[in-house]
Amino acid sequence: MAGLALPVVMESGSRFAGDDVGVAGLRVAIVCSGSGGMVHQATSGCDRDRHRHDIGADCRARALGGYHADPTSMELPMSLSMHAASVPVFRQMLAALAGVLAKAETHASERKIDPVALLQARLFPDMFPLARQVQIACDFAGSVSARLAGAEVPAYDGGDASFAELQRRIDATLAFIGGLDAAAFEGSEQRELVLRPGTPKERRIGGQAYLLAYGLPQFFFHVTTAYDLLRHNGVEIGKKDFMGAY
Incomplete structure (x- = not known):
């Protein structure tokens, strides 16, 4: 194989x-x-x-x-197949992120904190806020999986102004990557992918490097930053919450 x-x-x-x-x-x-x-x-x-x-x-x-x-x-x-190295990882971490967001929403409700204070929280002024971190994590999970499977990168039209909307975005991403056929990933490690085609930042990269050196690190960066933002703001979460079920 x-x-x-x-x-x-x-x-x-x-x-x-x-x-x-x-x-x-x-x-x-x-x-x-x-x-x-x-x-x-x-x-x-x-x-x-x-x-x-x-x-x-x-x-x-x-x-x-x-x-x-x-x-x-x-x-x-x-x-290890390309599907096994990607989709199950995205599914585990996005499900865990959904759990972390649920705890954050409960934290805000119990302490009478405006949810927007958490959704727009940043680790530093030049970094994206929590809502944007979750959005980008979902975008990477969906786009990386789509490109490896030779499918069209999904577009999501929902908002990110509330915890409920972020949960819907995660659900939509999980549904999309869960519906991809594992067989479509076969041979994608050798497939050449073109990132940002037609722009000054256009880059050609092999499928294996795209997943291991680019897609997964980008995804984990944003999932980790979302976790760190909430932990920094007092939400009672730990490593078990970050990793989720495995």
Whole structure:
């Protein structure tokens, strides 16, 4: 299945990177086919450094390309589809953002705070207010998903003047990305996308870079800023609220 190549992950959470396979308290054995079945072992510290020099570049490349390991200590390489790397992430975080906004609305009501004070709150005068942060987060979730699926970027005509309107925007975005066919994302990692076509800022970018280096960071920036705005203004929320259900 075409998709994103993931690094091998050890049970301890360290990454198998060929020339850095040792982790504290864990002994790793790699059988390199380019060395006559020779078993290389590495632990942390000096053993790991010696391991780097002993294996050599060719052996490391072979180890990465096809190694034999104890399946109880490592997970085999796998492929992650572009759909799985995008839509479920957007859905989780937008649902969490909806929950955060609901708590903010309750916070304002219980303390008799004008909701506009929160909706127009900024972390700094030159930054967008809360309502705009939510709008942009939804726009990125919808537009990134649409472009990867080869669909038309959705337009939203609703307002952002109240918590209820922001919730409707989130609901509309969730409905749109949830209705995209996962099969439409296949091969999008290789697809060239044109951003801001016909403008001085026009840029061509591959689908994988568009998602991982541009779309997701932009989305998380605005979701995080919305969370920070509300926490800064006294809404009782925490990391669990930010992450939502997973």
